[in-house]
Amino acid sequence: METGRVINKRYLLQRLIQQGxxxxxxxxxxxxxxxxxxxKVVPAEQIPVYRAAIRATAQFSHPNIIGLYDLIVEPDVLYVVQEYVEGDTFETLLQSHLTPYYVADLGMQICQALLYATTSPRKVCHxxxxxxxxxxxxxxxxRVxxxxxxTDMYYFSNWSIVGGNNSIISDPEIPLGQMSDGRKDDDVRAVGLLMYQLLAGRSSDATVVEPPxxxxxxxxxxxxxxxxxxxxxxxxxxxxxxxxxxDLLQAELKVILDQLEPPPPPVTIAPAPAYKIDEFSASSKHATSGALRDRNLSEATYNDTRARLAAMQQERDAGTTAADNISMKLAAARPAAYAAPELPARRINLPLLLLIGLVLFILFFVVGYFIAHSLLP
Known part of the structure; x- marks a missing residue:
């Protein structure tokens, strides 16, 4: 199959991801x-198997199961169009050296997918x-x-040496995917084998874990x-x-996950600048405490951090109070030091003003009279 081909006038093949x-x-x-x-490009000899599997799982919708989008049938090939998941393969997970907590969480998520698939009306085993x-x-x-x-008989035959009890697959006479107690046991055992491989002693660069x-x-x-x-x-x-x-495996892993809390992320508290003393208010302190709790800090770490925050707040509150007292005293002293002296109020003497006006009128009249007689004979 060549890349660059368009399937059904819709799906463009870009690159080969996996050759099985x-x-x-x-x-x-x-x-x-x-x-x-x-x-998925399925050759003619595998088409009946894939078509039966798609009929059984076409209605699956679960966050831990890869979704099915489309099915295109041609005479000699079958195209199965699925959700594309960008992430890590199991080989990458092996090289990541996951902690026991994350391996137990991985097992729980696979169990959730299996429980969904086996619930009525689906009743499908993997x-x-x-x-x-x-x-x-x-x-x-x-994502499963x-x-x-x-079934990959080569894989399970190799791992049957680990407690396989000389059984590779249960109920081989019933159709693929059909649910039975033996098939459910096979799937759960397969989850245990996957978790073991992620936690087995191995070299740091190993990409595959072989059965002991x-x-x-x-x-x-x-x-x-x-x-x-x-x-x-x-x-x-x-x-x-x-x-x-x-469900039993999920319950057991849930107990272990409750005991293996992941380590809290590191918390860095930057000192506040001296010229912004009032920025660390009570509301911001409560918001910081809430954020620390949301990060799932252990109780000891949280209490230690809260004590440091409280000490910082007390120091800042003390500095703010002293500055506020000084400012209030200065504000009270300013009116006394800079206010202008009050002047006594003056009353207007109306009769005196009228008398002065009358005298000025008579004076101007007399002066005008003498000037007129001296200029006109």
Whole structure:
């Protein structure tokens, strides 16, 4: 199959993502909806298996399961158009050296997908839960693919040495994906094997974990004993407390997750500038405390941080109070120091003004009379 080809006048093949024994997977573009898609190219001999799987899972809609978009049938090939998930393959997860907390969380998310698939009216078992079926998207969500497809017999035959009880697949006579107690046990055991591979002792650059030759599980030193026990009970069929269903495994992992809280993110408190003493108000202190709580800090870390914040606030409050007192005293002293002296009020003497006006009128009249007689003979 050549890249650059357009399928059904809509889906452009861009690049090969994965070449498997039963199909090839390409990254493509839906030219109608303008979105990235994953396109499985299925050869003619595998078409009946894929069509049956798609009929069983066409209505699936779950955040931990990769969605199906379209199906294009041609005489000698089948195109399965799926949601494109950008993220990490299981091989990348192995090299990431995940902590026990995140491995337990991964197992819980896979259990949620299995529980959804086996719930009425779906009642579908996975049957091929291998590393190739697991992806982690950029938000940290685990996405499960390849429900109800043919079982990878080579993979499960190799891992049957680990508590397989000489059984590779349960109920081989019933159709692929059809639910039974044995099939549900197979899927849950496959989850245990995946978790073990992520926590097994191995070299730092390993991209694949091989089954131990003696069938004994060997974990890294930092794995809690409780998690080792749960994985062993899941993977080893002959264990007296063997975990056979996804709901039981999910409950066990939930208890472990509650005990293995992830480490809190580092908190850095920058000192406030001296010229902005009033910025650290009571409301901002409460907002900072709320943000710290939202980050899931441990109680000791939170109390220590709150004590430091309270001490900083007391120092700033003290400085602000002293400055406010000085400002108030200066403001009170300014009117006394700079106010102009008050002048006594003056009353107007109306009779005196009238008398002065009359005298001035008589004076101007007399002067005018003498001037007129001296100029006119």
């Amino acid at each position: 024994s039963a199909s090839s997977v390409y990254q493509g573009v839906d030219q109608v909806l303008q979105r990235a898609v994953a396109i 049957g091929d839960l291998t590393p190739a079926s697991i992806l982690r998207d950029r938000s940290g969500q685990i 693919n390849n429900f109800a497809l043919s 030759a003696d069938g004994r599980l060997r974990f890294q030193r930092n794995v809690p004993a409780e998690l080792c026990d749960v994985i062993a009970r899941t993977a080893i069929r002959q264990h007296p407390q063997h975990i056979t269903t996804a």
